[in-house]
Amino acid sequence: MTTPVEYGTLYGLGVGPGDPELITLKAHRLLRTCPVVAYPAPDDGDSFARSIVEDFLPAGVEELPIVIPMRPERFPAQDVYDRAAADISNRLCGGRDVAVLCEGDPFFYGSFMYLFARLAEDHTVEVVPGVSSLTACAAAFGRPLAARNDVLSIIPAPLEESELRARLEVAEAAAIIKIGRHYEKVRRVLDQMGIAESCGYVERATLENQVVSSLTEFDGERAPYFSMILVYKGGEPWTD
Amino acid sequence: MTTPVEYGTLYGLGVGPGDPELITLKAHRLLRTCPVVAYPAPDDGDSFARSIVEDFLPAGVEELPIVIPMRPERFPAQDVYDRAAADISNRLCGGRDVAVLCEGDPFFYGSFMYLFARLAEDHTVEVVPGVSSLTACAAAFGRPLAARNDVLSIIPAPLEESELRARLEVAEAAAIIKIGRHYEKVRRVLDQMGIAESCGYVERATLENQVVSSLTEFDGERAPYFSMILVYKGGEPWTD
Structure with a gap:
């Protein structure tokens, strides 16, 4: 006679933007009790997600790195996720x-x-929200993302130049994400629109090597993937 | 001879969407060490922000409620913030x-x-980001907010009906916030656009009395302020 095994729960655990102190109490508790952790990892180098919480991982935890081959502009092959799932x-x-x-x-x-798409139907899944890079970048730059009845748009930098411009034209405030090698294109659009002066640039928010500057003072030619440009088209959001 | 007093630091402390376990380790540490806490409070009833962290407040902490008179559609009188600052x-x-x-x-x-606008010039201010209702609602509804190169727009419900519609037309995904008494208007726009069927409705995310449903199953005539409608115009974000 065998006792039926109760299935485990899958937790999608937000670990925040980088500073280990910005994980939630709930993530902290689950990290200490889950016997298995999985995380995305590059094919060469350390996993960023793992590095955030490495001090909290108990001895003996089983680790399942999900190795994502880095290929610019292409989304990871779905077979990686098939195997991980x-x-x-x-x-x-x-x-x-x-x-x-x-x-x-x-x-x-x-x-x-x-992973959620592959596992949510047959398993119990709980998503534990975390602090997003969006609000971490705003905190680092020292200016509210949006206020009152402003529309805030989150715009991925890989969009075509004309599309980027069209999206920026209809937003009061925006955060441009996934900058990376699209920096020059994004910068050109913001310059042409005459709004670069009021933009903020944040790289690796909350990490020790964080970079924060106004966009016009940033003099790189490309930016890392973990960077964001904050766009404000009006005046100070708190005055009107 | 007097020793010069070192000024204190002002922390803008994100306390998350409602579940006390969703505060960050950093917020938790600061709550136990700051001798003074301030928080918005209605003129009648308890402060929601305070209720989230009340179990973490040490004995003897000085409390400064910032009493915000509730007036529909009007932003609080600035003199309240003058006094609080x-x-x-x-x-x-x-x-x-x-x-x-x-x-x-x-x-x-x-x-x-x-408060930031009034105090940041003369004082050291640190903003500690928190889990926003945006991602907490997506977690509760069990569907990603946006994926890949989707543009995600955060749209306040008080906007005029035509404006709401225009903003929704140019977003792949959207979160409509501050629903409250604007529920009927928002619902009408989504129905007319033919996209209500795929929307999610979340009220009081992460609290014990959380409500989660598809929008078409929600049968209220108005929604509380702390509710959100998640709008998805494409198919499942992970399949394309």
Whole structure:
């Protein structure tokens, strides 16, 4: 006679923008109790998500790195997620909880959705929201993202130049994400629109090597993936 | 001979969407060490921000409620913030740190900006980002906010009907915030656009009395202020 195994729970765990102190109490608790953690990792180098919480991982935890080949402009091959989902499902079916570490928040432009799509139907999944890079960058730059009845648009930098411009024209405030090698294009659009002067540039928010400046003082030719441009078209949001 | 007093630091402390376990480790640490906390409070009833962290407040902490008269559609009179800023400045000048409790994140449509505008020039201010209602609602509804190169717009419900529609037409995904008494108007726009079926409705995310449903199943005539409608115009974000 065998006792039926109770399935484990899958946690999509937001670990915040980078400063380990910006994880939530809930993420902290789950990290200490989940016997398995999975996280995205580059094929060469350390996992950023793991680095945020490494001091909180208990000895003996099983680690499942999800190795994402880095290919500019292309989204990761779905077979990577097929395999990762199978590995995770295997642990869940064995009755073990699994925490998937997600930079920022799991449902804010994150890759967790690829696992969620594969596992949510057959397993119990709980998404634990985290501090997103969006608000971390605003805090670093020292200016509210938006106020009152402003529309705030989150705009990915890989969009075509004309599309970028069209989107920026109808927003009172915007955050341009995934800058990386699109920096020059984005900068050109903002310059042509005459709004570069009031933009903020933030790189690696909340980390020790954080960079914060006005956009016009930033003199790089490209920016890292983990950077953001904050766009304000009106005056100070608190005065009107 | 007197020793010069070192000024205190003002912390804008994001306390997350409602579940006390969704505050950050940093907010938790600062709550236990700041001798003064300030928070918005209605003229009748309890402060929501305070209720989130009440179990973490140490005995003897000085509390400064900032009483905001509730007046539909009008933003609070600036003299409330003038007085609150003076009270807070007084503590900072006396060398005491002050934490201002902010629902969600301090710089995501929050009232903290009114204090920031008054105090940032003369005092050391640190903004501690928090989990915003935006990502908490997506987690509750169980669907990513946006993916890949989608543009995500945050749209305040008080906008005029034609404006609401125009903004929704140019976004792949949107979160409509500050629903409250604007529910009927927003619902009409979404129905007319033929996109209500795929929208999600979330009320009081992460609290015990949280409500989550598809928009078409929600049968209220008005919604509380702390509710959000999530708009998805494409198919499942992870399939394309």
